[in-house]
Amino acid sequence: xxxxxxxxxxxxxxxxxxxxxxxxxxxxxxxxxxxxxxxxxxxxxxxxxxxxxxxxxxxxxxxxxxxxxxxxxxxxxxxxxxxxxxxxxxxxxxxxxxxxxxxxxxxxxxxxxxxxxxxxxxxxxxxxxxxxxxxxxxxxxxxxxxxxxxxxxxxxxxxxxxxxxxxxxxxxxxxxxxxxxxxxxxxxxxxxxxxxxxxxxxxxxxxxxxxxxxxxxxxxxxxxxxxxxxxxxxxxxxxxxxxxxxxxxxxxxxxxxxxxxxxxxxxxxxxxxxxxxxxxxxxxxxxxxxxxxxx
Amino acid sequence: xxxxxxxxxxxxxxxxxxxxxxxxxxxxxxxxxxxxxxxxxxxxxxxxxxxxxxxxxxxxxxxxxxxxxxxxxxxxxxxxxxxxxxxxxxxxxxxxxxxxxxxxxxxxxxxxxxxxxxxxxxxxxxxxxxxxxxxxxxxxxxxxxxxxxxxxxxxxxxxxxxxxxxxxxxxxxxxxxxxxxxxxxxxxxxxxxxxxxxxxxxxxxxxxxxxxxxxxxxxxxxxxxxxxxxxxxxxxxxxxxxxxxxxxxxxxxxxxxxxxxxxxxxxxxxxxxxxxxxxxxxxxxxxxxxxxxxxxxxxxxxxxxxxxxxxxxxxxxxxxxxxxxxxxxxxx
Numbered sequence: 001x002x003x004x005x006x007x008x009x010x011x012x013x014x015x016x017x018x019x020x021x022x023x024x025x026x027x028x029x030x031x032x033x034x035x036x037x038x039x040x041x042x043x044x045x046x047x048x049x050x051x052x053x054x055x056x057x058x059x060x061x062x063x064x065x066x067x068x069x070x071x072x073x074x075x076x077x078x079x080x081x082x083x084x085x086x087x088x089x090x091x092x093x094x095x096x097x098x099x100x101x102x103x104x105x106x107x108x109x110x111x112x113x114x115x116x117x118x119x120x121x122x123x124x125x126x127x128x129x130x131x132x133x134x135x136x137x138x139x140x141x142x143x144x145x146x147x148x149x150x151x152x153x154x155x156x157x158x159x160x161x162x163x164x165x166x167x168x169x170x171x172x173x174x175x176x177x178x179x180x181x182x183x184x185x186x187x188x189x190x191x192x193x194x195x196x197x198x199x200x201x202x203x204x205x206x207x208x209x210x211x212x213x214x215x216x217x218x219x220x221x222x223x224x225x226x227x228x229x230x231x232x233x234x235x236x237x238x239x240x241x242x243x244x245x246x247x248x249x250x251x252x253x254x255x256x257x258x259x260x261x262x263x264x265x266x267x268x269x270x271x272x273x274x275x276x277x278x279x280x281x282x283x284x285x286x287x288x289x290x291x292x293x294x295x
Numbered sequence: 296x297x298x299x300x301x302x303x304x305x306x307x308x309x310x311x312x313x314x315x316x317x318x319x320x321x322x323x324x325x326x327x328x329x330x331x332x333x334x335x336x337x338x339x340x341x342x343x344x345x346x347x348x349x350x351x352x353x354x355x356x357x358x359x360x361x362x363x364x365x366x367x368x369x370x371x372x373x374x375x376x377x378x379x380x381x382x383x384x385x386x387x388x389x390x391x392x393x394x395x396x397x398x399x400x401x402x403x404x405x406x407x408x409x410x411x412x413x414x415x416x417x418x419x420x421x422x423x424x425x426x427x428x429x430x431x432x433x434x435x436x437x438x439x440x441x442x443x444x445x446x447x448x449x450x451x452x453x454x455x456x457x458x459x460x461x462x463x464x465x466x467x468x469x470x471x472x473x474x475x476x477x478x479x480x481x482x483x484x485x486x487x488x489x490x491x492x493x494x495x496x497x498x499x500x501x502x503x504x505x506x507x508x509x510x511x512x513x514x515x516x517x518x519x520x521x522x523x524x525x526x527x528x529x530x531x532x533x534x535x536x537x538x539x540x541x542x543x544x545x546x547x548x549x550x551x552x553x554x555x556x557x558x559x560x561x562x563x564x565x566x567x568x569x570x571x572x573x574x575x576x577x578x579x580x581x582x583x584x585x586x587x588x589x590x591x592x593x594x595x596x597x598x599x600x601x602x603x604x605x606x607x608x609x610x611x612x613x614x615x616x617x618x619x620x621x622x623x624x625x626x627x
Contacts, residue, residue, distance in 0.1 A: 128371050131372075132371035132372050133370065133371050133372030133393060134370060134371060134372075134392070134393070135371070138371075138372055142372065145549075147374075149371065149372050149373075150368065150371075150372060150373045150374065232358055232368055232373040233358045233359065233360055234323060234356050234357070234358045234373075235356060235357050235358070236356065237356055247359075249495065250328070250331075250359075250491045250492070250495060251331055251332075252495075252516075252519045252520065254499075
């Protein structure tokens with residue numbers, strides 16, 4: 001998982017009298033680049049090359065095929081519900097943890113991390129056990145004709161579960177570091193709670209927040225394991241993009257499968273770029289803040 | 296949808312159709328792995344037939360996966376109107392565990408509720424470099440065999456059963472059969488969860504020397520991926536695989552789709568349905584079409600699950616429940 005940028009302000013390490021030999025540096029850099037090329041760049045390129053194997057026409061017709069379109073739509077719907085939910089939750093949780101002392105705080109912190117440590121398949125199965133026809137609430141839901149499992153609500157629940165920690169995890173260290181001085185100052189000058197939040201808290205955390213939301217969104221759109229368990233795999237109805245990629249692959253429709261996969265790859269690249277910009281912005285803000293405090 | 300509705304409305308106004316209103320009906324067919332192409336074609340034919348017969352527009356939604364896994368999803372509440380699975384036992388599981396299907400379902404449609412049958416054959420690399428002819432060749436040292444996991448895949452269960460019966464007949468006993476399948480599964484490098492997964496493992500990823508496969512799946516792989524890459528080898532003895540179909544009673548009552556779901560399955564036995572099955576390399580159950588497509592299939596001796604094991608219930612208890620023979624030989 002990405003670590004928050006807490007080390008930015010540290011002065012650069014002074015050069016040691018004895019440098020490593022040049023060949024060590026080159027060998028290590030070369031090895032790192034080789035591994036990155038082999039495991040990260042090559043697969044991404046393969047996706048694109050395979051997707052275009054039958055030409056651009058086939059590529060685009062694969063993307064506008066009705067089942068693909070409905071998979072795109074479903075993926076967007078699921079992300080559009082899950083990401084805002086986890087954003088609100090993440091801010092609330094981070095604020096609670098950074099600003100208040102209470103018993104059970106460490107337990108709460110651990111629980112927020114739970115989805116990172118639980119296999120997504122287990123997350124999906126939990127919902128089957130709760131909402132499945134043989135599960136706790138299944139019979140009642142059946143009777144009242146409420147569909148959760150094998151429908152959009154189930155997909156959203158599973159996605160919310162696996163993307164739960166992203167926003168909170170980005171904010172907690174930052175807010176702990178910033179402390180509550182500025183907020184207290186605002187309150188003592190007569191700001192209301194909401195004024196304080198929008199004028200002081202939010203501007204302070206905006207880049208980290210966007211950073212968390214970006215990661216959360218990427219995972220929400222790309223999640224496979226948990227949604228696979230609760231989806232039911234109904235074509236054109238409950239298949240998200242990653243599930244649709246698998247289906248096309250299983251139907252010997254390799255070019256179309258890689259074409260759709262390239263959409264997800266594109267999402268990944270966009271996320272990376274966005275993430276770098278946000279990191280850069282965050283560091284800039286911090287530098288300005290440090291300069292201001294020095295003056 | 297809207298367009299279809301307008302078209303229906305226009306037809307109504309012109310008076311071309313005698314019905315008062317055209318309803319839009321949705322049907323969910325939960326099926327196993329290799330039937331994707333079959334039902335893609337069949338659904339179009341059935342929608343046309345149903346439209347002509349009743350004036351209603353029926354949209355059939357499909358879900359595919361390993362047969363056992365699909366049955367589990369239906370038990371857990373996947374709202375299938377009809378299930379078209381790889382073996383009777385998976386439908387029995389739905390009937391037993393969820394009571395969604397009446398226990399007498401097998402007798403409700405002709406031919407044991409199997410509108411088409413198939414068998415288990417071998418798919419090998421072009422030219423058959425490992426010279427695989429019969430079940431014995433699968434237990435040889437150095438032969439890598441691809442087959443799915445019988446815990447989740449119906450096709451895999453048929454594979455297991457066929458190998459077992461072969462060994463039992465040839466080597467004369469249960470103990471010998473157990474040794475034989477144990478040796479066979481030692482040659483299996485990867486167990487996918489469904490038949491289609493195993494096929495892609497074999498044909499796309501190039502794993503293994505031989506794929507134990509549904510006959511229809513083997514034919515399709517050869518057709519889709521090139522006759523210059525694979526050969527089909529039929530062992531002299533195999534199993535008559537009877538994939539079963541059933542209406543999910545409780546679900547169609549809830550969805551009010553009883554009539555259309557019943558007609559959907561019955562139409563599989565019609566001339567159109569049987570022809571589509573034959574074209575997709577299933578063996579049609581009705582004699583007329585069985586004869587028509589006989590020449591495309593290899594000739595081999597087929598035994599039935601009923602004659603060899605007294606039906607799927609017994610076979611499952613004996614081989615595939617937790618701790619039964621498959622677990623004993625595979626976990627060893």
